[in-house]
Amino acid sequence: MVKQASPSRILRATLTALAIALTPAAAFADALVDNVTGLTLDKDGKVVRFTGLLLTPDGKVVKLLGAKDKRPEKLDWRADMKGRVMLPGFVDSHGHVMALGFRQIELDLATTKSLDEAKARIAAYVAANPERKWILGGGWNQESWALGRFPTAADMDTAVADRPVVMERADGHALWANSAAMKAAGITAKTVSPAGGRIEKVGGQPSGVFVDAAMALIQKAIPQPLAKDRNAAFLKAQNDLLSHGITATADMGTTLDEWMTYRRMGDAGNLRVRIMSYGGGVDDTVRIGGTGPTPWLYNNKLRLVGVKLYGDGALGSRGAWLKQPYADAPGQTGLGFMSDDVIRNLMSRAAMDKYQIAVHAIGDRTNAQVLDAIDELAETYKGDRRWRIEHAQIVDPADLPRFGKHGIVASMQPVHETSDRQMAEARLGPARLTGAYAWNTMLKNGATLVFGSDYPVERPDPFAGWAAAITRQGPDGQPYGGWQPQEIVGREAAWRAFTMDGAYAGFAEDLFGRLGQGQQADFIIVDRNPLDINPSELRATQVEETWIGGQKVWERR
């Protein structure tokens, strides 16, 4: 005879089971995304394949399931992906969220192939937006126009003369203004270039292009965007990132007003993408974070992690600070924004309050300067600091091994190499190319290599970056065999730099970057298996769905 449980005993057992079910990590009432061709890296960076992803109700990974693993019967919900490919969401380690958004609500010249086309685009935009008092935009690159010089205010005046027009260079390191804008900003032949900046001149007169710190001379005259425009720009940017499978991004140089925008979005429940914010300069960073980085806010959607400092300008505008003069501009060595003392003091000021430090360094002189500063500061600020060098673009080969010390993170952008290689050859000459975009050497030297796009300078497309990383070729397949092919990295190493190591670089490896127990369920569904295809197919991979924290936040329609 079977001994029957008494009602009170059953009740007690039920209460106990329910109490367990109510704890967040419970296996009861989980959700299952099933029937996937699942690929991820594990915490050692090894590829793991799976067919089902079990999640908690609040969007964390419980476990990866293989084809033979039994599926739980009790589930909150279940999604059948019909065999499609699931990957962890990408981490873009270097982008500018608000600039990406404004690029989309302002005039975008990124695809223009000539100065005339740019002028026509500007004139058409003004005709279509007669109410705008200032015409703003960006994306131009005189290199793509085969112009052989910077554009001028006189060029732009022939398109629009009756109101100020200001267009940012694709790399964000120069502005092109018309005469009305220069007049509004009070620029005359007597205006002096500020330290770290350069007013381009033609015949002793300001030509209309303002490089690096000189940009501020024009920017101070531009009216601040309205809050509604900031909100709209954010939503555009977020949608763009999600559509490319980016589920987390570093925001490099967040201003106070940008931070306020993110908070408004979080307060209103509109933050989807995870933002690791690096405040623009020490002052704004401290105004935001106070005595240190913020906690993760809005259910792990936003955190002020550290500070972004600018060590120099960009190569295209000859603002990158070089040890030896530019090959194509004798005597010019670019713009070092800070003295050795200033950069150390700023880094020290931020490190003191445990902000992570990320320094923009393009030229070999600046890279050496930042490495020197880290050498010195690492003596004082011990422990797990993850000093970041952003771009690490042109490095003296003698300095490359130094990236392997002090746990330095080299935060690099594969597509910059393929976009810039011809310009870089012109700027540097052949002798200095060995330490240019030296991804593989960074890995060999033991640096943590992480990848991003520097959007909106480039499109925020990780597949374009991944393809560039494993080929050193542009979308046109050029050059054959790859440019400086010794710096090609392996497919899995590149993937890791666009995912889990990007999370690590922002102190977020316990939260996201791969699919594994306890990680946030941030994943994407794509139209092909990126580990199985040739580079041009990899480049053409399309994201079909983007999920963050177990919720679908974007879908291709």
Add this chain to the structure above:
Amino acid sequence: MVKQASPSRILRATLTALAIALTPAAAFADALVDNVTGLTLDKDGKVVRFTGLLLTPDGKVVKLLGAKDKRPEKLDWRADMKGRVMLPGFVDSHGHVMALGFRQIELDLATTKSLDEAKARIAAYVAANPERKWILGGGWNQESWALGRFPTAADMDTAVADRPVVMERADGHALWANSAAMKAAGITAKTVSPAGGRIEKVGGQPSGVFVDAAMALIQKAIPQPLAKDRNAAFLKAQNDLLSHGITATADMGTTLDEWMTYRRMGDAGNLRVRIMSYGGGVDDTVRIGGTGPTPWLYNNKLRLVGVKLYGDGALGSRGAWLKQPYADAPGQTGLGFMSDDVIRNLMSRAAMDKYQIAVHAIGDRTNAQVLDAIDELAETYKGDRRWRIEHAQIVDPADLPRFGKHGIVASMQPVHETSDRQMAEARLGPARLTGAYAWNTMLKNGATLVFGSDYPVERPDPFAGWAAAITRQGPDGQPYGGWQPQEIVGREAAWRAFTMDGAYAGFAEDLFGRLGQGQQADFIIVDRNPLDINPSELRATQVEETWIGGQKVWERR
């Protein structure tokens, strides 16, 4: 024979009961604060007495229980107050949270009775804080020193000459600086008083006192406080407010850095008191809120509600803007900070985005100016706007009825009347006292009257304010019968102005301000029944415990 329930039926019933228990509004597993002498106003402003308060687990009032009402058997927790008096938490409708905190970590001169005592206090503070490069503080009032004039830099130099010293007047409308501070700020005999401000002079030289807009000339030289000092100041202020039974406060003129401090506190889980923030000026308000007020943040602890504008200065420093000259300063009519056009444009700019408007108006000229602006703007911005006039201190009797239109809120401070009455008599002469601190007339005219302390100008003690409101007498019982006693308000009307109407004035009447179903359980335990005692006993009431959202956040030790 009793029919026995089957195990499975019991299990189902248990599951159902538990499912109900998990919904937030469930009556199951509530909490009870019992055995209280409970007093509150109901939504019509009538006194309600109760002996128990039933709360939800998340800290809302379920219902008030009378002595005969049955208590639920199943409770999350139960507190026995042993018959002590429970009141709803107070709402201070006009205060300055961060200034209250800094007053406590900087030098406080509020209790000084003479210039010599103030000088001794400053010298002692410098000796005790040798590492401080700038000596900051406030709370002085030359009226309390019987000095018959403003103090001077020369006075202060005899106490401290080797480093800058800047002391704010008790009303926050003037600074007293020593020569080192004036030198650091670059003040000379040639420095011109800015619009809306006045550099006091002696023999043609700056004397050391800077009134209203002239304060900025000194302030710009003072180093910004460190984030850790801001955090510490906030926690001091919060503790002070809670110790006086203030569970919600309007913060009048929140700067961007103050807002960032509140956010850091909220992010770290350190916000206890509820803050209705009015941003300092339109620019900072819009930088914070963007296209409109924020939602309530941090579980109803912080909200940007609107904007604070300053229409004039204060009476003590003769900055209040009067229709006729000061009785004790022939020819001077004070400082109107804004032209009629500017004030309307600013109010309109903020009202357009649905920010609530609160305008500081002390003098009769400014009160008329703001009333004119509201008359005009109410045509455009219809609906429930709750235009606030802060202080409404000296009003032309002809203008008093105008407070009854457009739903105007008169936000007044009872203790100002008792502190200021002798000074006000000197400044105004007898003829203009009829419309001074005219609380009862405001009520009779149909304005919404709300009370606050203007801390740190006065102590944030609602019982002092309540006693002043019902007596028009100071702590010394002077003057006999009360000053301008026709403006005394009733005990319950004053209570209402310090509680539920204060919530209404910040659009928070659905959240707090009284104890009733659905309201947040914000209450205090005090040592006597304020409805049963004489005014001097009322003034001496001590808060024993302060609870916010059903949690004890402060207790007297």
